[in-house]
Amino acid sequence: MYLHGTSTINDYGHLQVGGCDTTDLVERFGTPLYVMDEALIRQRCREYVEAFRETGLKFQVAYASKAFCVMAMCRLVEEEGMSLDIVSDGELYTALQAGFPAERIHFHGNNKTPMEIEMAIDAGIGCFVVDNLVELHMLNAIAGQKRQRVNILFRITPGVEAHTHEYISTGQTDSKFGLDLDNGSAYHAIEEATKLPYIKLLGVHSHIGSQIFEVQGFQMAVDKVIGFAAKVRDELKVVFSVINLGGGFGIRYVEGDTPLPISQYVKAIAESISSNFSRYDYPTPEIWVEPGRSIVGDSGTTLYTVGTHKDIPGVRKYVAVDGGMTDNPRPALYQSRYEAMLANRATEKEEELVSIAGKCCESGDMLIWDVTLPEVQSGDILAVSCTGAYNYAMASNYNRIRRPAVVFVNNGEAEVVVERESYENIVGNDRIPARMKQTTKSL
Ligand SMILES: Cc1ncc(COP(=O)(O)O)c(C=O)c1O
Numbered sequence: 506m507y508l509h510g511t512s513t514i515n516d517y518g519h520l521q522v523g524g525c526d527t528t529d530l531v532e533r534f535g536t537p538l539y540v541m542d543e544a545l546i547r548q549r550c551r552e553y554v555e556a557f558r559e560t561g562l563k564f565q566v567a568y569a570s571k572a573f574c575v576m577a578m579c580r581l582v583e584e585e586g587m588s589l590d591i592v593s594d595g596e597l598y599t600a601l602q603a604g605f606p607a608e609r610i611h612f613h614g615n616n617k618t619p620m621e622i623e624m625a626i627d628a629g630i631g632c633f634v635v636d637n638l639v640e641l642h643m644l645n646a647i648a649g650q651k652r653q654r655v656n657i658l659f660r661i662t663p664g665v666e667a668h669t670h671e672y673i674s675t676g677q678t679d680s681k682f683g684l685d686l687d688n689g690s691a692y693h694a695i696e697e698a699t700k701l702p703y704i705k706l707l708g709v710h711s712h713i714g715s716q717i718f719e720v721q722g723f724q725m726a727v728d729k730v731i732g733f734a735a736k737v738r739d740e741l742k743v744v745f746s747v748i749n750l751g752g753g754f755g756i757r758y759v760e761g762d763t764p765l766p767i768s769q770y771v772k773a774i775a776e777s778i779s780s781n782f783s784r785y786d787y788p789t790p791e792i793w794v795e796p797g798r799s800i801v802g803d804s805g806t807t808l809y810t811v812g813t814h815k816d817i818p819g820v821r822k823y824v825a826v827d828g829g830m831t832d833n834p835r836p837a838l839y840q841s842r843y844e845a846m847l848a849n850r851a852t853e854k855e856e857e858l859v860s861i862a863g864k865c866c867e868s869g870d871m872l873i874w875d876v877t878l879p880e881v882q883s884g885d886i887l888a889v890s891c892t893g894a895y896n897y898a899m900a901s902n903y904n905r906i907r908r909p910a911v912v913f914v915n916n917g918e919a920e921v922v923v924e925r926e927s928y929e930n931i932v933g934n935d936r937i938p939a940r941m942k943q944t945t946k947s948l
């Protein structure tokens with residue numbers, strides 16, 4: 506496993522993160538356990554903010570909270586002076602409960618409900634990223650009832666396909682998201698918006714995909730956007746003050762992944778915007794971005810306890826851990842790859858090729874198909890790296906498995922930011938119909 510951030514091997518031969526020995530963390534908090542390297546998260550936030558500051562342009566870095574949305578994370582993002590991208594009432598509620606300033610919240614989503622829109626207007630959020638015409642008219646009507654004008658960006662699909670897994674590329678024409686640039690839908694939406702009294706159009710938003718390692722996709726999106734912006738200015742007399750290029754900046758999960766440093770993505774985007782907009786004699790707009798994975802992804806390490814194993818001679822050896830697709834569905838969903846090590850035997854020679862299975866009743870519940878480890882024994886602690894994004898966020902209770910706790914570690918201190926779910930949580934919303942016998946056992 507690649508050691509990065511504050512991860513090191515300590516004198517006991519144990520993996521240490523944020524100054525905390527992971528075997529101590531396991532004793533205190535149990536497994537599976539999500540461990541988040543707070544210093545590394547803050548470092549990533551600062552890399553974005555500093556890189557944008559250096560461009561001299563106006564900007565907002567909005568953390569895409571879908572990657573990992575808990576109150577502590579919202580607080581951290583607020584402390585780092587960033588904005589927040591949310592996609593649902595649940596994410597909005599989490600942010601507001603954490604005291605996140607509403608005016609720095611941007612609301613995304615292809616199917617916001619009237620209730621969510623109302624909740625967001627009442628909270629006074631900074632901007633809606635409007636996905637389609639149905640939403641536009643609904644938003645104008647609800648804002649009108651409240652006599653409040655709302656800021657919007659239109660989400661457009663620029664027709665750019667990023668080099669990524671087909672399920673996570675979203676900038677192409679055949680997408681459930683956004684308004685198409687090429688077929689006139691985006692243009693028509695802007696015409697409509699200019700007629701609506703409670704809508705203030707700031708500009709456009711595009712998100713071309715996720716886990717992207719190159720700048721070309723973003724540059725192509727800018728090229729498309731500037732042509733569109735110029736046409737809209739010339740024909741509709743609408744000038745964009747904001748261009749949001751979404752998220753999607755890749756991270757290193759496994760050897761061979763080659764993301765660029767954050768500063769390089771930012772520099773390339775800023776240069777592309779400045780040069781293209783000046784070419785059209787267009788005032789340089791504010792640049793907004795929405796990184797999720799690249800803020801939290803490599804800060805997360807999941808700790809598991811090894812249980813059983815099954816050796817099929819000549820085929821493979823399965824090693825089972827006490828978690829799996831319930832805490833990390835990404836391998837099953839996207840064939841995502843991860844690296845791992847034995848946290849309690851971190852200096853021992855890695856000599857055995859094994860496959861790491863989860864404990865769900867599902868053959869596809871595999872975390873890693875091939876990883877070389879010291880000869881694994883029941884009770885060992887397996888650490889899987891780079892689990893900070895879209896793991897806790899996409900965790901489930903399949904098989905009624907309780908979701909793990911999340912701890913932030915920093916400077917030798919560990920604090921629980923999400924408690925492990927309890928059995929009460931598991932049955933808490935269950936009800937036995939009145940016509941059935943009403944006996945429950947106390948736990
Ligand atoms: C609109 C939008 N913004 C931002 C993100 C964050 O993406 P990532 O976590 O890849 O940076 C996503 C997810 O892909 C998204 O759909």
Ligand SMILES: N[C@@H](CCCC[NH3+])C(=O)O
Pocket residue numbers: 571673715835894895
């Ligand atoms: N959830 C996905 C990425 C999609 C992000 C949202 N548009 C992942 O785990 O990689």
